[in-house]
Amino acid sequence: MAVGLCSLWAATGAQAEERVLRLGYLFSQNSQLGAGAERFASDVAKRTGGSYRVEVYPNGVVGGEVEMAEELRLGHLDMAFITSAPFASLVPEFGVFDIPFLFRDARHAHAVFDGAIGQEYLRKFQAKGLVALAWGENGMRHITNSKRPVMGPDDLKGLSMRVPQSDVMLAGFRAFGVKAEPLGFPALFGALQSGQFDGQENPIAVITASHFEKVQKHLTLSGHVYSWAALIVSKSAWDGLSPSERAVFVEAARAGGQVSREVAGRAEREGVDELRKAGMNVVASVDRAAFERSLQNTTAEFSKKFGPEIIQQIKSVQ
Template identity: 85%
Template sequence: MSGRLRVAAAIIGLCSILAAPQAEAQERVLRLGYLFSQSSQLGAGAERFASEVAKRTGGGFRIELYPNGTVGGEVETAEELRQGHLDIAFITSAPFSGIIPEFGVFDIPFLFRDARHAHAVFDGPIGQDYLRKFQQKGLVALAWGENGMRHITNGKRAVTGPEDLKGLSMRVPQSDIMLAGFRAFGVKAEPLAFPALYGALQSGRFDGQENPIAVITASHFEKVQTHLTLSGHVYSWAAMIMSKSAWEALGPAEQKAFVEAAKAAGQVSREVAGRAETEGVEALRKAGMSVVASVDRAAFERSLQATTAEFSKTFGAETIRQIKSVR
């Protein structure tokens, strides 16, 4: 090799050494936490978000996923986001009525006719207005996702109407509105963080609980519950949320990429939750659960009349009317 070639080779080698750490430094790592397992609707959405962010930013970001409540329950996760200790989370509706009171309106039992009605609300002007409300707590909501229509399980008896719930002890999320609703049905309802729920059902601390089918199947509640009622009493939304500090560290093009990735993630979570409404129910039936396919919705609504009047005072009768009237 000539002297000139040796010099060129040395320069190329030196450039490679210098470039390697620089290339590594260009990839920024952000942490994303969520409550359920990787096989859940949130898990599917989180996986899609990570892959979409990597693709849309040309590998500029790597999203590390922390499933199964690794960073704590959702109340704790929201606080970690608010303080900037966590970058991103895919969080369900459960804690937000206690964090941003206006969100409690969506926890009113039997507010939504079905998931299609809920999608129309959240994808329309009402939903976009509420997406901006996260800013009140220093959070940036990128897009809506889905936890699913919530259904009742218990280990005591079949539930077809509100009278069947009387006397049952049930875990409900940390939502004052859902607590009030179930107590109006005569339920001994108490809140409990989700990570402790399986053990509480197994020990008999609670007779029952309520969650979307995707959560029931992913959490294997069929092992500790015998009755499933497809009540669809509450639509549980989810949202991909960033801490303000993580969001503001992004450039405009990166912010756009993250929003588009979040929209894709939200759609995947809806698809998984939707499939669970059919495939999951059949799997639970095959696993030995007895299934009540429909409930006396009118009877439930009648038993809620006094409580509904209080909800109208709290959130405004016109707000509730607008949500119910969306087609």
């Protein structure tokens, strides 16, 4: 679907040009990405005096995240709010953020992404012909399954789990003895319902918005991976903006990214109780040290792949 930058003539007394940008994202309008996208669109309209209108397309109607990233690269889609899932395959350096138990918690992750490391990685999108405006948030990822409570890596052994299309996350879960396989998110609910997979892992905001409690019995608050998101614009749309307009878009994107963090954080605090009331058995904490021990060999491979320096830099951020 070609959804590039287009121009409309507003029906006003003095005809003024209104330029429309189309922005896609994967989840529902009431998700953390939906809230961030709406705030971004509102701020762009307000800050440009109505010169720009951002139309938002939720629920993957313009494609999955891999497809949206490609459409952005080709200039067929103007903007997207995309989670971390597809980017490790596009920009291999991003895989470092998918290492399980790299981040202590969301606050640690925010400090990394808002600091020098995050700004350096924001620029890495340019090598793929994309312009990343600001970081947002999908959330800390947690494990659900239909078979048994999970408190340590031994409890995961033998379970079949859907994991995003990230080689690093696949390697991590396979190190725990999981039969881990990738699957596009839109097919996940049906795959869990049919028993194709015993479990999956996602942020609480995604678990609640997707009603996974209907097809999963057990929730483990593992917080094993921080899933970032980014507001991205195609190079062709970016090149059509003036310097002052670019500054407006960046500020609006930062506001939208912050809103996505707030919604994801609220889901962490409130969503767990909702899932518990819906009948899920909740394991509130895991044996993190045991998980890290199970990852030792795999972590050594990650160190070779990404470099021990960047891993240590990330871990040492306060």
